[in-house]
Amino acid sequence: MWSENKVRIKDIAEELGLSTATVSNVLHGKTKKISEQTVKKVEKKLEERGYIPNMAATLLARNNSRIIGVVVNNHAKYEGHVFEDSFISAAINHLSDEIENKGYFMMLKKAKRITEIIEFASMWNMDGIVVIGFCEDEYQDLRDRIRVPFVIYDGFAQEQNRFGNITIDDFDGGRQAGLYLKEAGHSKVLCVADNEVCMDRKRFEGVCEGLGEKACFLKIPMHEKDRHIFYEKHFQQFLSYTAIFAVSDFYALELMRFLQRKHVNIPEDISIIGFDGSADAKNSNPRLTTVVQDNKLRAQTAISLLIRMINDSSVAENLCIPVKLEIGESVKNHI
Amino acid sequence: MWSENKVRIKDIAEELGLSTATVSNVLHGKTKKISEQTVKKVEKKLEERGYIPNMAATLLARNNSRIIGVVVNNHAKYEGHVFEDSFISAAINHLSDEIENKGYFMMLKKAKRITEIIEFASMWNMDGIVVIGFCEDEYQDLRDRIRVPFVIYDGFAQEQNRFGNITIDDFDGGRQAGLYLKEAGHSKVLCVADNEVCMDRKRFEGVCEGLGEKACFLKIPMHEKDRHIFYEKHFQQFLSYTAIFAVSDFYALELMRFLQRKHVNIPEDISIIGFDGSADAKNSNPRLTTVVQDNKLRAQTAISLLIRMINDSSVAENLCIPVKLEIGESVKNHI
């Protein structure tokens, strides 16, 4: 039913009385040894017959696939909805654009373990991989075992290389938030974050730096149900602060909604500040003050670095994307 | 640098003094003609040497790829952020799970034109395609030109087949919303939708049916900037209604935020009702009353239908997923 035969290079060649080599060379612009006439003839025929390359054959012959894999950690905290997270979906969206722009194809996958990434990359002969959401030692492990270049989309600060690492300035973002809170007259500030996550620690340290003093730290659980219990349990504690810094917009907005349901006014009673600059933050009510990162720039940086690594395996850089505090309506000025 | 050679079937065969055919047969469970001893030996060696199949070769040899393409219309209304839309990202999330569960791989792509889908499917020898967000005549066109089975994830009601079609009961969803509004004492109801879209018309007709009378219809523009102008321009008109039905949560929430900025209280001054049951709807303030659909079920249905179509090209069904009104806080009871 779905079966008219596909046009192959061989068909084109036969119809023109040429060899497949000539047609293939025309396809790849290697026309130095082919007369202009022949080139034109071949091009016309290719167009006419609607030739579409068979990537499997190409891949097998050339041993590079033009596939870039994007692998996201299927982290428990998302409860199976990773791709619906605003940071992740923004990443996927822009990575998809960049990958296509550069003439590559995207295969998307959730994974729990490094081994899955390695298999995935290997079986498809991927040219490169973008990884999101794993932790530092997993990346070290990956580096030792994988045979294709990869870049860490949500990288962490560090000196070494052998893989690409896109970071944002977590510390500076925290610092900007802390400074802003300080200048707005806040000093009783609570940070909710996960102190086992490097990124979270950096942001927390930044906040302290900006505030000029050590803020309080409260570890937030990663499972949704645990978080609800957590919010209930610490409700009174929250009220004893004038401002809360959450390590992501996701947590900030969740907390904000929780407090609003408890009839706490934001920002009159408590100020909240987030991190990420997600679409949700723009749409919240009141609009969340948050440290924004440019996701499009981040994706562009990641993919162009990856492609440089693909073409020259000695390249491997740490690139840091600047962040900027975006003032919303969720922080009250006490002065 | 990234180059230890990969283990091939040939390597395994040589190391055991067997032929590649035997190894390949073991890999595919065709062990009727192989002694148990040999099977064990081969399996052990495969494990030991960490054999990973080369999909390009497999694909070329068998002419099926185990790739399912997911193609989303890069519609202007999203302004380049399709994958960040909550309906789309939920679709991608669940489709990804189902595709993986069934042992397939997902390639994701934005496309503007049908031709891109056809090329995409053809060059990768895809087993099947899931399409989202195109319009009816484009799908007709696709059906006539593509050679692999496809299912329309956001299908439209209709009798004919030759492709898979997952619909939700748009009319019934509208009807439930209309009925609910009527029972809450609303009669001056405005629908914002795009009357050129079949789905939107069905929902509108459903609303009228539920209300027991013809609601007003206002065509909403698809570009963001135009919508802002549209909201401003029709502000007074909005106020003359007691309830607004928006054809999607996306529009409903945008409108709600617009009205709230204008100090219109929802639902006291105007009630709003949406459609989709997105995560954003759950998180809005007030919580949006909306017609919800089960995205996970939808994805499961789509992929299992697609796989049946892959295995038997005579299959092609219209499957309809039921919807259910979920009461939030955005509709005022006038009785």
Add this chain to the structure above:
DNA sequence: CACAATAGGTTAATCGCATAACCTATATAA
């Protein structure tokens, strides 16, 4: 004029895997 260079191709091997067709030794049946 002899020979090299160049233009304009062609031939054939290769990539890794799947699979139909074939082979051989032993066991079983008639």
Add this chain to the structure above:
DNA sequence: TTATATAGGTTATGCGATTAACCTATTGTG
């Protein structure tokens, strides 16, 4: 005893594209 099954494999070909090595006729050069 001879024919036939069966077990347990092997051989060889094809999938579609790439590409290094090769070929031939014509033109250029000293």
